[in-house]
Amino acid sequence: MPAWICVTCAVQQPDTGRPPEHCPICEDERQYVGWGGQRWTTRDELARDHRSELREEEPNLLGVGVQPAVAIGQRALLVRTAHGNVLWDCVPFLDDDARAEIDALGGVAAIAVSHPHFYAAVVDVADAFDARILLPEADAGWVQRPSPRIEFFADEVQPVPGLTVARIGGHFDGAAVLHWPAGSGGRGALLTGDTITVVQDRDWVSFMWSYPNLIPLDEATIGQIARRVERFRFDRVYGGWWGRVVLADGAAAVRRSADRYLARLRGERPPSSPPA
Ligand SMILES: [Zn+2]
Secondary structure, eight states: OOOETTTTOEEEEOSSOOOSSSSSHHHTTTTTOOTTTEEEEEEHHHHOOOOOEEEETTTTTTEEEEEEEEOOOOEEEEOOTOOEEESSSSOOOOOHHHHHHHHHHHOOOOOSSSSSOOOOOOHHHHHHOOOOOEEEEGGGGGGOOOOOOOOESSSSESSSOOEEEEEEEEESOOOOOEEETHHHHHHOEEOOOOSSSEETTTTEEEEEEEEEEEOOOOOOHHHHHHHHHSSSSSEEEEETTTTTTEEOOOOHHHHHHHHHHHHHHHOOOOOOOOOO
């Protein structure tokens, strides 16, 4: 029996003989049902014309994507540490070559996911590496495919010594980030998925209730997100897609982006004429 994968969000549902009627992830106002109606695929179907893509982002940080992109098109990140490797976020499909390559790097000790849109094939990938799955209790209701590997945490957890996964909230109540102090040459990196999303102007980030439907967050929540990451020292911010990276001074980028957002919510905006 296959685990059905939603074509629009790529989140796996439980193994059943027939595909489910609904994808609760896509029927939520933060997502959308595909314009052609609810459709499903499987790992075997994806394997026919997709492959994994592994790219070094920086030393000890490996990007893990799927080519061509599936659904939301995120890439996951494998953080390598002396205490074991942690996969941040997940992909709908991992091919045998990628699995062997990751095994050669020491495998995966634990997987943590920024938010339910990126749960993808987290159970398959965890099974492949005998890994723990760490998810925030606040989003327990969004888990689509249960597994005995899933462990829930309240506000903060260390997947391996030295790395911290913290619940930040906003996009989802359990929306999380991973702090990697050794990243960016020891200046620290924050891996954010789209709990904090790196925007096209990569000196900036943003925060939304829904990205595809462009539904903003409120003032109190933006303030809370900014405050909750203040305790982390970081230079880079790795968003959820290839290239979506704030390369330097990331903590300041988060602060000024939150300030700009709050100013707009108050009705303050710069003149719309071009610079002189
Ligand atoms: Zn879906």
